[in-house]
Each structure stands twice: as structure tokens, then as C-alpha cells.
Amino acid sequence: MATTMHVPFVLLLCLLCQLGILGFPVSQPPQESLTCGYKSCHATKPGMLNVHLVPHTHDDVGWLKTVDQYFYGDRNHIQHAGVQYILDSVVDQLLKNPDRRFIYVETAFFYRWWKQQSEDVQKTVKQLVNQGRLxxxxxxxxxxxxxxxxxxxxxxxxxxxxxxxxDTFGHCGRPRVAWHIDPFGHAREHASMFAQMGYDGFFFGRLDYQDRDHRRAAREQEMLWRASESLTPPVADLFTGILPNGYNPPEGFCWDQLCDDPPIRDDPDLEDYNVDDVVIRFLKIALEQAKVYKTNHIIMTMGSDFQYENANLWYKNLDKLIRYVNQKQGDGSSVNVLYSTPSCYLQEIHRANLTWTVKEDDFFPYADAAHDLWTGYFTSRPALKRYERLSNSYLQTCNQMEVLGGPKSRKGLFGAGDSETLKKAMAVAQHHDAVSGTEKQHVANDYAKGLAKGWAHCQVLVSNALAALSGSSSPRVYCENLNISVCPLTETSNKFSVNVYNPLARPVSWPVRLPVNGTAYSVTDSDGKAVDSQVVPVSQATAALRRDRGYAANELLFQVQAPSLGYSTYSVSLLQTMPPPASPLTRAPRTIQNKFVKVTFDPDTGLLSSLSNLETQQTVRLSQNFYWYNASDGNNNDSNQMSGAYIFRPNSSTPFIISKTAKIETIQNAVVQEVRQWFSPWISQVVRLYADSRALELEWTVGPVPVGDDLGKEVITRLDTSIKSSGIFYTDSNGREVLQRRKDYRPTWNLKQSEPIAGNYYPINSRAYIKDNRDQLTVVTDRSQGGGSIQDGSLEIMLHRRLLYDDVRGVGEPLNETSDLYPEGLVVRGRLLLLLSPPAVAADTHRPLAQGVVLQPLITFTDGKLPPNTRLQFSGLQAMLPPAVHLLTLSQWDQDSVLLRLEHQYEAKESKEHSAPVTVNIQKIFSTLDVLGVSEMNLSANQWKDEMTRLDWKAESGKKPLPKTKGDPSVWEVTLKPMEIRTFLLRVRQS
Structure with missing residues (x-):
């Protein structure tokens, strides 16, 4: 933390505050009137069972209704819910009794409500927050x-x-507790992130019913989650608690307007007086709950989905409950009830000074009954899952271009653009009923519309930034359907340029495929050198898929090179009177290969038969095909559970094969070799190998999934190999660290497996692999999908789901996706990338490959010839970052400051070459920015890193956590250890 003028750090902070560079309160000293956080907690009673009542509402950011409909209370025939009225009512009721408490979770809704309030209401709410009442x-x-x-x-x-x-509430607005009461299983990487964001604890409601039973019996419903194998404890340690009733009130104690439980009738002169009955029932529930927790404190969630719209109903009864239960202490009762919050409960748990069992795996898969595995949503709505992943890539590019292009990117030649619209749309899309695919169809459409609107705003920003960086005012054209060979400009233009922006902090080589109608083209790079290109005919599958949206007969293929955090420009010109491209051969080749990879095919079936790594002289048998599981319709003998948006339940452990043979077309040239396979009218694939690629590409197209036979279908692809995997495979956790998965096994309890397929499915966010001592086959995915290793040496991935029944988990409609363009059923296209490597070095290739799929280049076009003196190549970096370092975030924060996150992308001991600490000089990263000051933040950038304090917890081993170290603020050198993400606020000047 220094400047080029060596301004002392304290003076620098003062200067940053005065200049308004920092967009949030900086280490605001507590004022006497601020009694928020742990200081606001009500006193508890030693020697008694203290029952912490937590009034709350769970407000889905879209599910059965859209975000707008939920906020305004529209379309209540679908679900009665109006978030604006909840917040109105709660604030009013909190003011009536200073003992009352309320917690709120979803900032997307609160932000909307806050903007609509008067200054007086805002002042009142700030007072409630400062006092810890809200x-x-x-x-x-x-x-x-x-x-x-x-x-x-x-x-x-x-x-x-x-x-x-x-920004709004200062340090009293900073949450101390992570609260994931509704997500359907819990990822280790989420716990790691929460710990690094400064949370003291984490509470959730859903876990496998067998796991819950085991933990209740062992009194292990609260634990220390050690959420990283690479980060030194306690960096990723997080106290984690399982709530006793999901997130609902105890049975019989729901007093919302949507509930039917009787109110507390406390007039003794009335015939229906029920106080004694209520107290007796409550004491029984509290004492039973206390038996399965370790301290004399228990928590009860008093609320549920969209409750407290009439908060008076809840609070009037809770006031009475607290008063009458506590009155029993005079008769010898040892139960004390109080209004509380999760953080106040956590504080008391911490004060108990106990040791806690350590959890090192995750909470997947989740089942709520023997045949009810929530593993279907790992794949549900695969098109939306891909759109969300593409939107994330586009957002990172948009953020970077806003910084690199300077002020002209936000308001320039092409108007006013912004990144905020896409940021908020992407944030909404992360909701547990959004990208998960567990929402109603009209809500899924609304999520997609929000992302599309964000894209449009970012396109203006990117056009402005490219104009500023290149010096060219030529309009930019965006083609968002290149995956189905649709781009009106390239289909019609005889001369155009292709700009390829690379959001990664390392150079990339990327194959470009453009729809064209010419038969030969000249392609030159930024230096005017000729680039090898080929024209191939558009496949029959692609032509059928795009329908009437495009009419290109051919595709132009060439490989581009893009610099780190920058762009390259390629010029394309039509060559006249050239012969048409060669027609594909209609037989399977024996092999396709380049200098890295060799693939063989069975000439009789047209299917893959082996995969070889020519660099390491490895070969494995590999067959790949497509299958479908018959989705249960609820008529099975052992259970009436159906497959639906959440739940995957095949009615047999044996999937149906689509076809034992494939119809083949083969194309081989200097740029690409591809084998086009047709398995049925609704499943096709291209096996593709580019000239300089170490990965084999499988581009699959599935749909419309036929349901004329009245059978819902869960479509998979399965890779069967000679690898001796011994019932073990590996998946990533949210794209970062990898976890081992073992068939029919859970690390923390003895599993009774009742669903041999669905019970062995796990989320695959970016990659999965199987291995033995010699070979590792890694599959990189282009979206989140579900998968498993049901047989040794096998890896299966679910690609598409089309179901005819609802699974009775609330969404109320079958997962049967159609659209105006595809009324007969949605068609989905995607890619799997296969890598064969020795296990010891596999991460050196699959980690950067997976990052390259997540953050893929953005391709834009300009028609005609570019103006003279256009800057055809640009890099935002002075030099490539070390291979272990990933530039995770570069985003405008305020007018003169940017947010930077640098990540060590390898795990400890994962790579002999890259799993070592690496040092970067922040002042020497960027080519267009002078870095004048740097301050380190926590992961979520809402607290200074050196001021972040967390509660320490004792692990069952008895080992104390290592002391926290304080970094030297006087140097620019930043060292990253394996799996470490470091976040910085930089004060910058455009150079």
C-alpha cells in the first residue's frame, strides 16, 4: 500500500476519502448511538435453555413469478407475494416495540424498495439498522x-x-452471517468464499435426510467446515449450522396471514383461551430440539416464503409467546425465549467455547426422501445455463473494456453504455431458482430478457471502448448466433474485419467459424500476414437448427491469436470465381489426428474407439454414445416420486441407447478435421480436432426431445474407457477446487443407497475427470451439468431434460421447454472438450482450458475496409501474467478507482510446475493505467483486509487456528499462494 510519491498509508486513506474515490464508508468508527451487530443482542440467561426466535422472510428473486411481479405483488393468482408490502409492514412493526428484531437477505429487493422511500422513511430505517433491530x-x-x-x-x-x-448503512449494514436457507445442496467453494468475505458463520436449511438423521443422533448439526484443502486454516474455515425446521417455524407456530395456525388467545374470560396449551406445546418442542444441539442455545426461524406482508400478525403473537413462556420461569421453567438474529445466536454459540467436528467435503447430492434426489436441476434448462455462462464471460469483457477504454467507453461515439445493467441481470441470474432451472417457464424467459438487455447496454460500451482504443469510428456489429452459423454481415459482405478481444491475462489461440456464402477468402492478421483459412459446407444439422434465421451455405474457418487482455484484428476478403468447397465424405475415417492428439473410429459403427495423447504416448479405449433415461411418472412400485425440474428419478438403472451406429460425414483440411455424426433425427454430433489443439471437441446437438410416446426423457452422453477408475471420479466445486466422488458413498455417514443412478450424480460446473495410475481423462463442459461415474472407467453427463410431470416441489409445471421458434421442443447445442493426460500433469492443461471456456473471446465485426491508422492490435497488460495467476476481476469502481482481483488458479500439490507461490508487481501489470495507490480488500470488497476480523473456532482436533498475518503495506509486490484470491482497490490514472 504505497504511492509513487511514497505518501504514508494513513494520509493516503484520508486523501482517497476526501477525493470521493472510495464508494463506501472506510473503517467508520462506531458512534455511541450505533449498537448494531453483536452489541445489539438481547441478554440471555445462563443456566437456562435460551430459545432465539428469528423473524424473517424468504423472498425468492424470481421463481413462480418474475422479480417485478414478486416485488409489486402482481399476479397473486399464481402466488400471493408482494415484497414491497413486507418491507413496509416490517418497518412499521419494528418501530412499535424496541425488543423486536427482523433480518433481511435479498438486496435486489431491498434496493428497489429503498429507492422508492422518502427521506424520512430512509432516516427511520437507518436508525433501525444502527440499533440492530433490522x-x-x-x-x-x-x-x-x-x-x-x-x-x-x-x-x-x-x-x-x-x-x-x-454505501447506504456503513458498518452496521455489513452482514456477519451467511444465510442459505433454501439452496438444494451446499458447495464447499461457497463456504470458502463466505469465509474469505469475512463472515463469522453460515446457516442453511436443506441437507440429505440421511445426513440429517445421522447428525441429529450424534448432535453434530453444527460444525466447522474446512472448505479448502489448499488455503491454510482458518482462511477458509467457516462455522456452519443446520437449522432445525428448514427455514419454517415449528409446527403449529406460524402466524402469518397465509398460515392456518390459531393465534394466541390470551383473554382468560373467553371460552377459547389457549395460552396454557400454546406454552406447553412450545416448551415441548424447545426441549426436544435442545436434545440434538450441543449448547444451551437453540434457534427457531419464525417466518417462511414471502411472509410478514402483514407483520402485525406475527409480532403480536410473538410478543405474547415470549411473555407467557418466560412467565413460566417463576414456576421453575428453565426455558428463556427472546427475539434474536442469526448473528446473536452465533455469538452465544461462540461464547460456549466448545470444540466442533470438522467437515471437509460438501453437501451434494441432496435428497429429502429415499427416492427423491435433487440432482435433476444440475442440468435443467441447459439453454439458460449456457446463456448465463456466456453472459458471465461477456460481463467480464464489458467490465474490462470500461476500465481500459476510459471515460469514453461509457459515453462515446455510439452513445451511452453501461455495465451496471448486465451486472444486475447476472446477479439476479445466480438466484437458486434462476440458473438452477427450477423456475416457471415465464420466469425463465424473464431472466433471459434481463440478460439480453444487459448485453445491449454492454455492446454500446464495448463499441465505444474499441473506438477509443483503435482510433476507428466504424460501427461494430455483434453476431450472437455464430454457434448456429448466423451472422448477416459475414453472410453478405465481400470485405469485413474481425476483432477478437481476449479477456484472459494470457494470450489465447481461438478457432473462428463464420457463416459465409463465398467459397474462398483471403484472411490477414494484424501485421498483414496471410492466415491459413478453409471454407467448409454448413452441416445439415446446423441448417435445420437455424431454420429461417440465416442462409449461409458455408463456414469460413481460421485460427486467431489474441494477446493478453486485448484484441487482434483480422481482415477478410472474398476471393472471386473459386470452386466450391469439397463435399464431405460419407464414411467414417480410421483416424483423425494432429501433432498432439489421435482419435480412432470404428469403421462399422462410425463411433469413437480410442483416444491418444501423442506427446506422452498414451492411448485409452474410448467409446462414446448417447442414451436416455425414462423419467419416472410416479407409477413405480417403491415410490410415487416423479422426475421434474428439481428431481432426477429414472424408472430404470439401464438407459436406452439412441443408436448403436452413426451416419457419418467427414471433413479434413489443414485447419480442422471433423466427423459429423447423426444418431437420430433429434441427436447429432461433430467430433472436431483443430490443427493445434490438445483437446478433442465434441459438439452435441440434442432436440427436440420426442415425447409422443408419453415418456419424459433424461438425455445423457456416456464415455466408456479402459481407465481403471475403481468407482471414483472427480468434479469441480463452482469451477475451482476439485472434490473426489466415490460411487455409493458419502464421507460423513453410512449411505443407504436407494437410487443407484440419481444418487451418484453430482454437479459439474466446468470439468470432471476419471483416472488411474497412468491415465486421466478430463471432460471440460461449457455450462453447468449433472453427471456421474456409474460404471468403472465410465463418465456420463446429462445434456438435456424434457419431462411430462411436475415433481411436486412447488414449481407446479413440468419441465417441458418449447419456444416460438421450436414449438415442438427446445433444441440445445453445446460442447465437451476431452483431454487425455498423465494424472501428475493433467491440471497444467485442464485448468487453463476450463478458464478459456468460461472466459471466451468476444468477436465483433466491421463492414468494409477499416480507416487508415486504425490500431489493429492492443494489450491492456505490460506483460503476460505468470501461468498460475488468473486475472479474475478488473472493474470500474468509481471515477478514478478500479477493483482488481488476482487469483492463484492451482491447488496445492496439484501441479509440479505451477502449485507454488507466485509474486506479481501490481504497478507493472497494466499498459494503459498508472497505478497511483493500492489498498487490499476482503474478497467481497466491502471491508479493508487488514481490518477484517472473524470469530475463531476450535476444531475437534483441538488445534488452534494459526495466527493471522498482516501484510506489509509498503510494497507493490503481491504474493499469491495456491487457491488464494486477493482483492485490491486501485487508484489509477489513464496513461
């Missing part, structure tokens, strides 16, 4: 899903939610 927990824009989200998008959505709370 407390924020979690505090992200939404309560994110944990299975199908990528860690970079989760960090972003938490950052914008927490920043708003910080």
Missing part, C-alpha cells in the same frame, strides 16, 4: 444457487449487494 444477513443481490453457479459470478453478485449495504 439486520441484514447474507447481503448478496440474491441467495445464490450452489450447484450450478460459477465462483466468479457468485463473487460478483455478492459484491454488488454488499456494496449497496455498505
Amino acid at each position: 439486520e441484514f444477513v447474507n447481503g448478496g443481490w440474491c441467495m445464490s444457487d450452489e450447484a450450478t453457479t460459477h465462483y466468479s459470478a457468485v463473487i460478483d453478485q455478492m459484491t454488488i449487494g454488499l456494496r449497496f449495504l455498505n
